[in-house]
Amino acid sequence: MSEIDDISESKSVVFVTVGTTSFDALVRAVDSQEVREALFRKGYTDLVIQMGRGSYIPSKSNGEDGSLSVDYFTFSPSIAEYLKSASLVISHAGSGSIFETLRLRKPLIVVVNEDLMDNHQSELAEELAERNHLFCARPQTLYETISAMDPNSLVPYQPGDATPVAKFINRFLGFVDE
Template identity: 75%
Template sequence: MGDNGANTKFRRVAFVTVGTTCFDALVRAVDSQTVKQELFTKGYTHLLIQMGRGLYIPTKSEGGDGSLAVDYFTFSSSIADHLRSASLVISHAGSGSIFETLQLGKPLIVVVNEDLMDNHQSELAEELAESKHLYYARPQTLNQTVADMDLKSLVPYSPGDATPVAKIINRFLSFPDD
């Protein structure tokens, strides 16, 4: 059987969300064998992918036997429930998804969609990553980010901390950072 009972005792879900967008590059990245193996190595048991309007269909898997259980759906009215039950969130760079996840105190990897022309979202993610509130990746660096992440080094985000947002607004208005 090979399973020493460790998997039945606890469930650690890595939840991927692309919001209402189409972000096939992210879905394809998390569905890759390397990312799934890194997540499994880090102790995650399940991968749940919210794929939005994407066309790429991930591979479902029952898990067990040294691999991750994988499931997916397009949209859900209960994204908040999925966020709450997740041990790790891998999200697109939408500010709503970012702040909702941080306010729930969940470890977060934000993956930037480089196909979007207007990439101000990545600036917010970069600022929050600099403050160590989250990890920041591109689809092609996601496996490395998962491999290297040390969730203990993340700093809890306090909803009252507007510094990252203020910095970005100032940059848009071209005020110097103090």
């Protein structure tokens, strides 16, 4: 095992993603001193924030003062590597981000953007939280959610088999089953 492997294994990374939108309330919440301290108390060492189109700029920190190391960026061609290396993901309520994180079996806190009109995303997040696949929060409740969460209490998400639905749609549209 190389020195780089030793370093990466000693890190416990929280990855925050807002997708392609602007969700300054989430970025502001994870940038708050109380949320940073709660994450650090839970054993996380690094916080990486994908801030999208937002205008709020979080504070960077190198973590040398015995606190969380914090970095941010706006966009990346792919967030797959960030998700894979994360110990915890804090995400907006976009279904793509939710299901990609659940597929990787990463602990997930979904933060609902209450500023969106007709927010069907909150229904998805709340349903999956009710089934114990993830934690659901609002920007103003993120600290409490982090403080109370037990990632070991989450139930792994098992994707369903879409074959019966696809066959039904094909029959309905007049296509012949193979």
